[in-house]
Amino acid sequence: TQVLILNGPNLGRLGVREPEIYGHQSMAELERAAARWGADLGLEIDVRQTDDEATLVGWLHEAVDARAHVILNPAAFTHYSYALRDSAAQVTSAGLLLVEVHLSNPAARESFRHYSVVAGIATGTIAGFGFGSYRLAVQAISDKLAD
Ligand code: DQA
Numbered sequence: 001t002q003v004l005i006l007n008g009p010n011l012g013r014l015g016v017r018e019p020e021i022y023g024h025q026s027m028a029e030l031e032r033a034a035a036r037w038g039a040d041l042g043l044e045i046d047v048r049q050t051d052d053e054a055t056l057v058g059w060l061h062e063a064v065d066a067r068a069h070v071i072l073n074p075a076a077f078t079h080y081s082y083a084l085r086d087s088a089a090q091v092t093s094a095g096l097l098l099v100e101v102h103l104s105n106p107a108a109r110e111s112f113r114h115y116s117v118v119a120g121i122a123t124g125t126i127a128g129f130g131f132g133s134y135r136l137a138v139q140a141i142s143d144k145l146a147d
Contacts, residue, residue: 001145003046027049041138070098078106
């Protein structure tokens with residue numbers, strides 16, 4: 001079973017970007033951790049990051065065609081990208097799981113972060129646990145597939 005962990009803009013700067021909010025670990029460390037979580041649960045995990053909206057949209061189309069489940073941290077696109085929402089909607093509409101994740105808890109931050117255009121079409125959302133948000137999302141996909 002294939003799982004794509006897709007990350008939006010500025011998340012390539014993890015570890016150096018506002019570490020008091022996003023932690024001290026890098027995207028490379030997330031990739032290594034995710035490979036371990038996947039190996040433990042028998043999932044094939046592919047971690048990607050882009051600052052580009054069109055690339056993210058293309059990866060979501062790819063997930064549908066490859067029948068891959070998705071863990072999506074849309075970063076700032078969360079709050080305003082209807083294009084991303086529409087491509088994410090195709091994933092769940094195809095019967096695949098899509099877990100929205102955030103490192104921080106956007107509900108506890110500035111008001112512009114309180115609304116997610118993706119949340120309404122996601123299977124579920126996990127926010128506020130740093131890298132643990134991704135780990136919980138991987139576990140949630142594994143559990144739901146075993147149901
Ligand atoms: C984020 C939260 C967003 O509001 C922000 O724009 C990000 C990261 C998070 O993981 O906490 O870039 O998605």
